[in-house]
Amino acid sequence: MASGAPRNAEATRKRLLKAAAAEFARYGIAGARVDRLAAEAQSNKAQIYHYYGSKDGLFDAVFEALVAQVLSEAPMDAHDLPEYAGRLFDGYEQYPDIIRLATWYRLERGGDGTHVQAVLDADRAKVTAIAAAQAAGAVTDAYxxxxxxxxxxxxxxxxxxxxxxxxxxxxxxxxxxxxxxVVSAVAALTGPHGGGGSRGPGGSDR
Known part of the structure; x- marks a missing residue:
């Protein structure tokens, strides 16, 4: 019996995250109801607070799982930004709740100083990779x-x-x-001669 407990706990967490993703995508953080998503997950509110501490903690867990999924399924190659955009498009098509959750995150948590470290780290790595591709002449430096x-x-x-x-x-x-x-637009935008030759606000100094 004891050996099955960890597996049962993991299954419960997976059900809670799946139900919470749908609930938050539809209603946002403020509008989501813990009792409703607990019922959908065949769980109870006590387990939610035990595993995640609060409704905000549950949202954070859902959003961080989403980030991990995107990073895994849509890796970026700075020398092939058009296909990276295509992979992102594929993810949005396959998982429409991604955009909804990101929108609620921006609206309800964007101004409270909250940051997902995995997103910050991933974005910094992508910026570094793009800068290297620009230095190599593979990507426009118009921006x-x-x-x-x-x-x-x-x-x-x-x-x-x-x-x-x-x-x-x-x-x-x-x-x-x-x-x-999407792919052709990003190709036109990011190619070595992309960006319309404009170095307006935010342009590179190179």
Missing amino acids: APEVLLGLVIHTAALWTAQTPEYEHLVGALSSGQRRDI
Whole structure:
């Protein structure tokens, strides 16, 4: 019996994280109800507080698991930023709750000084890699590396971060066409001669 306890605890945590991801994606942090997600996970509120301490702690666990998933499934090659954007697009298509959770995180936690260390570390590593690719002449230096990273990330999220009205305009585009647009746009933006030759705000000094 005792040998099965760790496995049961791990299974409970997985169910809680899955139910919490859906609950937070739909209602945000403030609107999420612990009793509702506990019921969905076939658990109870006491277990949530035991494992995660609070509703905010549970959200943090969900978001950190999301970050780990993205880092694992969409690794960045600074010399092939278009395909990196394509992999991000694939992730957004496969896991639509990613954008919703990130939006709630930005809206409800963005101003409280909270940071996910894994995100900070990953972003710094990506900026360093992009800067090295710029120095090698493989990537445009029309923008500072941190700005270029943001442009790539947000281009990949173009189709999932739009209004219903805009979706009405582009609704006939297939998933494959949308991915191709993301990849080709990032290729035009980030290639050695990309960026339109402008070194405006945020541009590199090189």
